[in-house]
Amino acid sequence: EAQVTQNPRYLITVTGKKLTVTCSQNMNHEYMSWYRQDPGLGLRQIYYSMNVEVTDKGDVPEGYKVSRKEKRNFPLILESPSPNQTSLYFCASSQRGSGQGWQPQHFGDGTRLSIL
Amino acid sequence: AQSVAQPEDQVNVAEGNPLTVKCTYSVSGNPYLFWYVQYPNRGLQFLLKYITGDNLVKGSYGFEAEFNKSQTSFHLKKPSALVSDSALYFCAVRDYSGNTPLVFGKGTRLSVIA
Numbered sequence: 001e002a003q004v005t006q007n008p009r010y011l012i013t014v015t016g017k018k019l020t021v022t023c024s025q026n027m028n029h030e031y032m033s034w035y036r037q038d039p040g041l042g043l044r045q046i047y048y049s050m051n052v053e054v055t056d057k058g059d060v061p062e063g064y065k066v067s068r069k070e071k072r073n074f075p076l077i078l079e080s081p082s083p084n085q086t087s088l089y090f091c092a093s094s095q096r097g098s099g100q101g102w103q104p105q106h107f108g109d110g111t112r113l114s115i116l
Numbered sequence: 117a118q119s120v121a122q123p124e125d126q127v128n129v130a131e132g133n134p135l136t137v138k139c140t141y142s143v144s145g146n147p148y149l150f151w152y153v154q155y156p157n158r159g160l161q162f163l164l165k166y167i168t169g170d171n172l173v174k175g176s177y178g179f180e181a182e183f184n185k186s187q188t189s190f191h192l193k194k195p196s197a198l199v200s201d202s203a204l205y206f207c208a209v210r211d212y213s214g215n216t217p218l219v220f221g222k223g224t225r226l227s228v229i230a
Binding site: 041 | 206217220221
């Protein structure tokens, strides 16, 4: 089954304790992205990656790191989490379509992070 | 810069009535437009997209969307709403060049009342 898998689904942790949220897709997609969803703000992009070893900042990259060493994996790293990073996080992937367009994104089921 | 506006935080409609969820966009080139739906405790699911061609796009679950270039709008519609359509709906846009990220609106919560 084609899917984007995020782990963990839920995490409660404390300020300053490094954490990693993993994201893996089994569709051989080139493009992967991380979003955070906050009430009243919709989805905001944190980082994205057009391909292996290529990553770019989105709208809200501060406090986050990513890496794309393999095509299927795109982990999100919070080196020193703070309470304002409490949010619902989504990973997504998509494939390049015909011409220069991109196919619709497939989303994971989300990771709810609470930073105390 | 690209942007999307969903002017309504909440839309309420009676079951069986037509529904419209509004979206306007801004993009420098030609737009590549999407609608996604989010059910509780789930990620976003793709509903439909517009690239070029027919201004009326048909998608999943009986939804359709009308692209209006002069009004820079891409409103989501359904002729007859179901209670099961109640969810959070997101409009998104990217420049068709494909080298810019997808930008989402803030979402509109649709409630269909029996």
